[in-house]
Amino acid sequence: MISPSPPGGGTDAMSRLVAARLTEAAKWRLVVENMPGAGNNIGLRAGARAAPDGYTLVMGETSNLAVNPFLFKKLDFSAVDDLVPVALMGTGPLVLVVRTESRFDSVAAVLEAGKKNELFYASSGNGTVGHLVAESLRNTAGIKLQHVPYKGAGQAMADLLGGQVDLYFASLTAALPQIAAGKLRPLAVTSEKRHNALPNVATFGEKGFPGLSYTVFYGVVAPAGIPEAVLNLLNKEINSALDTDEVRAVFAKQGITPQLISRGQFASFLAAERAKWAAVVKTTGATVD
Structure with missing residues (x-):
């Protein structure tokens, strides 16, 4: 395999x-x-x-x-x-996450900052879903995002937790353990409806981006x-x-x-x-x- x-x-x-x-x-x-x-x-x-x-x-x-x-x-x-x-x-959907120490406590805070200054987002590689979803958000919201590709989710997650990047559209598989440990803050999920694993986290549709629905x-x-x-x-x-x-x-x-x-x-x-x-x-x- x-x-x-x-x-x-x-x-x-x-x-x-x-x-x-x-x-x-x-x-x-x-x-x-x-x-x-x-x-x-x-x-x-x-x-x-x-x-x-x-x-x-x-x-x-x-x-x-x-x-x-x-x-x-x-x-x-x-x-x-x-x-x-x-x-x-x-x-399964993706979830936009930041580290718990981040100044971003909502999607709105990310958008406000991204319209003023360039933010750096991680992905697990060029062409991954996280890369394209972030680019969709950049185009739709008109914010400044700089792509930082890694060779896998593990490396992307490590640098997000270490503060080298600001944001990460992560799979729930990669993000849920870190969310449960209190190390990451979930801001929104890319599913059409709220996900059972994160029932208190809104969808991007609820945040005003109905087109940002991907799995x-x-x-x-x-x-x-x-x-x-x-x-x-x-x-x-x-x-x-x-x-x-x-x-x-x-x-x-x-x-x-x-x-x-x-x-x-x-x-x-x-x-x-x-x-x-x-x-x-x-x-x-x-x-x-």
């Missing part, structure tokens, strides 16, 4: 969850290998070039599967053509060319391994809504996500080339 991100973020957590559950439920021995870098493209490329025998899987997510195909113009592989969907695990997803993909029967078996075993009260409790703690669906449904979901994020890339003008 290739995790195309460093340890400490949602993608790596999901990779290790799948590996542990399949090892226990299906008696398969899965080894998680981190291959971070280049906006998750290094790990994704390794998966795309692996033998299509069903023994190499990749943890895909919104950035590397739905954003990067439109953001990176010079990739030597195609996330669309060289990888096939296997199983969608779950979805991240996590799903397993594999090299193209694997026989259909093998792919269907993988989908069945992953869904079965994750369809337990124990895993649902883990998902809830990480702010993830389970989405255990068929391969065909995952393919349709992925097509819709790609269309949506292609429009976001075009609208924000974000680029990494």
Whole structure:
């Protein structure tokens, strides 16, 4: 199981969850290998070039599967053509967070400061959802934001907590432990409705930005060319391994809504996500080339 991100973020957590559950439920021995870098493209490329025998899987997510195909113009592989969907695990929103010592106690305070002076925001890498959502806020609100990309959520979180950056649109998976520990202050979530994990935190829609409604997803993909029967078996075993009260409790703690669906449904979901994020890339003008 290739995790195309460093340890400490949602993608790596999901990779290790799948590996542990399949090892226990299906008696398969899965080894998680981190291959971070280049906006998750290094790990994704390794998966795309692996033998299509069903023994190499990749943890895909919104950035590397739905954003990067439109953001990176010079990739030597195609996330669309060289990888096939296997199983969608779950979805969840982002949350705009600041450290508890920050002078920002609300979205309004961020907007007021950002119209006067440049603020620095972290992301877990160029082209990640956090990067694009922050750019959407910058364009919509007309504020001054400077992007500081990192090589993963762990590094971005460390610098936010250390005061090197002002803001971070983090996945709930990465942010909830720090919020619970009292180290981060959540300002707003990007879901359409308030999230069960943070019921007292308003949505961006409530703050006057109804267009700032985005979620991240996590799903397993594999090299193209694997026989259909093998792919269907993988989908069945992953869904079965994750369809337990124990895993649902883990998902809830990480702010993830389970989405255990068929391969065909995952393919349709992925097509819709790609269309949506292609429009976001075009609208924000974000680029990494």
